[in-house]
Amino acid sequence: MWIKEIFLMLIFGSFGFIVSAGVFTVLLAVGLIPRFAGKTHTGDHIFLYEEMVVAGSIIGNLWSVFQISIGLGQWFLILFGFFAGIFVGCLALAIAEMLDTIPIFARRIGFRHGLGLVVLSVAFGKLLGSLIYFFYRLASPLQ
């Protein structure tokens, strides 16, 4: 039996190893953390930010794989939801930007003014979409 156990250990160890490389290369290629650091002028603290990325992913992994209950109450949920929301919001737009959707489209239609309005519309669209998604439970299968 031990052979199989060792085999399992080996393949799932490498699975985790490669997943982390893949997932974090994507996160990094999008360049979110440098952008946060650049915007807040806290480039000296990149080390800390990286440690937070490491800690966050390890703990998030433990939560989702082992389904550990931590029982920290509602304030923690609010904290988690708020900051995870910021991150995902930035991620979504950063990916859109990396693919140059906005510049290409703006060029095609000869768009010059009102970029601020477009950005605002995108933000409100996301907010509305997110609320509708959760409110009507769009994730659950249709009846």
Next chain:
Amino acid sequence: MGKEKDILYLKAERHIQVEKEVVKLSDIAKMTCSDSQIVNHLKTITVYKFKKDREKRKVISILKIIECIHEVYPDMTVENLGETDIIMEQIKVAEKKGVIVYGKVVFVSLIAFFGTAFTIMAFHNDIGIQDVFDNMYMLIMGESPGNITIMEVSYSIGLAVGIILFFNHIGGRRITKDPTPIEVEMRTYEGNVNTALVETSNRERKSLDVD
């Protein structure tokens, strides 16, 4: 053997930050010349003066700087080995290390922490990791898995090792001497921002340049 036949080599920086309102030539570029007196003199030349309560950032062209040098040494040959457009920025020193800075650091740290925690969970949800685990367990062990098996443990260890190796440090200590991926990415980002600043400034004709 006139002094002014000498060649002045200068290497301009891409982005300079000054605390005072005057920008000296020595702030902008490193210079060398066979006559060190010329260099010492040129270092003290004022290139630009920031006006009070106006924009704190200005792009200056190397041509303007060469013009400044030619005003003093008209026959000097100037060779620029560095950047051709320089971003000058006036910064306040007192602003550093305040409560606000720490607030920002905490803010970004929280985003990084919760954001990545959420991302990895969403990813696991996306690929249906529990199904993959169960199926693999069946395939290899020939029996249904219990609650938590060796798979979850080894997967988590693999993930942790992968991330730590990827970012190249743990607990504030580097594993190898290379810069970490985000440090590299940060420099790339700064470079892109500087390029964008210069190009915007040139396009809006706000740069300091010769006509």
